[in-house]
Amino acid sequence: MFSNYLIGLREGLEASLVVCILIAYLVKTGHTDALKPIWTGIAVAVLIAMGFGCVLEFGSQELTFKAQEALGGSLSVVAVGLVTWMVFWMRRTARHLKSELHGKLDAALAMGTGALVATAFLAVGREGLETALFVWASVHAAGDGTPRPLVGAALGLATAVFLGWLFYRGALKINLAKFFTWTGGMLVVVAAGVLAYGFHDLQEADWIPGLTNQAFDISDTIPPDSWYGTLLKGVFNFQPDPTVLQVTVWLLYLVPTLVLFFAPVGFASGKGKVKAPDDAPDDQGSRPSKAPQA
Numbered sequence: 001m002f003s004n005y006l007i008g009l010r011e012g013l014e015a016s017l018v019v020c021i022l023i024a025y026l027v028k029t030g031h032t033d034a035l036k037p038i039w040t041g042i043a044v045a046v047l048i049a050m051g052f053g054c055v056l057e058f059g060s061q062e063l064t065f066k067a068q069e070a071l072g073g074s075l076s077v078v079a080v081g082l083v084t085w086m087v088f089w090m091r092r093t094a095r096h097l098k099s100e101l102h103g104k105l106d107a108a109l110a111m112g113t114g115a116l117v118a119t120a121f122l123a124v125g126r127e128g129l130e131t132a133l134f135v136w137a138s139v140h141a142a143g144d145g146t147p148r149p150l151v152g153a154a155l156g157l158a159t160a161v162f163l164g165w166l167f168y169r170g171a172l173k174i175n176l177a178k179f180f181t182w183t184g185g186m187l188v189v190v191a192a193g194v195l196a197y198g199f200h201d202l203q204e205a206d207w208i209p210g211l212t213n214q215a216f217d218i219s220d221t222i223p224p225d226s227w228y229g230t231l232l233k234g235v236f237n238f239q240p241d242p243t244v245l246q247v248t249v250w251l252l253y254l255v256p257t258l259v260l261f262f263a264p265v266g267f268a269s270g271k272g273k274v275k276a277p278d279d280a281p282d283d284q285g286s287r288p289s290k291a292p293q294a
Helices: 003-028 032-060 065-111 111-143 148-169 177-204 225-238 244-262
Strands: none
Touching: 003 032, 003 065, 003 111, 003 148, 003 177, 032 111, 032 148, 065 111, 065 177, 065 244, 111 148, 111 177, 177 225, 177 244
C-alpha cells in the first residue's frame, strides 16, 4: 500500500504542480479567459488516463493465464523504463520547470484556444498515463487480491491534489529539487521490485527460462502471509523465494540506477562541473570591473 501511495503522491504532485503553474501564470498575467481551455485539456487528460487504466485491468482479465503473465511482465518492464526516465528528467528540470512551462504557455496563448487545450493535455496527460501504467504494474506485482494497493494510490493522488492547492495558495513552500530527489530515489527502489517481478511473470509465461532455478527460499523465516511478509511485499515487492534471474535483474537495475541518480546533476555530461567564480566572464566575455586597490 505504501509503495502505491508513494507512486500516487509523486506522480500526482508533478501533475498538480504543472496545473498550479499554468493557472497561476494565466491569472497573474490577466488571461483568465484562457482558464476554460486549460481545464478542458486537463479533464481530457485525466479521462484518458483513467480509461487507459480500465483497459489494462479489464482487458487483461479476458486473456489466458500465460497471456496475462506475458502482458503483465512486458508492461512492468515498460513501466519501469518510463518511471526511470521520468525521475531522472524531473531531477534535472525541477529547478526550471516553471520557466519552461511559462514559455510553452506564452506560445500557446499566441496560437489560440486549441493550442491551450493541447498544452494542458500534454503536460498532464503524460503524467496520467505513466501513473496508470505504473500503478497497474505495481498492483499486478502485489497480487494480494485486496483493494489496498488501489486505496494507497488513491490516497497518494488525493494528497498530491491537496498539496498542489496549498502550493497555489502560497501556504506551502518546500525545496522541490530535494523533494523530487528523495522521492525519486525511493521510487527507484519500488521500480526495482516491479522489474524483478515483471521478469518473474515472463518466466511464468515461458518467455524466459529459469522459473525453477531459485536463488534462495526463506519462506520459513519470512512467511508471505505474515504481517511483515505482507509489509515487505507491499512496499518493496519482496518475494521470499525469488529466481536467480529476479535477483540478478534487481541488483543490475537498482545499484547502478541509484548511483547515477544520486550523482551530482551534470555528472554524466561533463567532468567536474564547478560553480563559476564571482568574477567569471559573463555571456559577452567581459568581467565585472574591480575597484582599484589603494
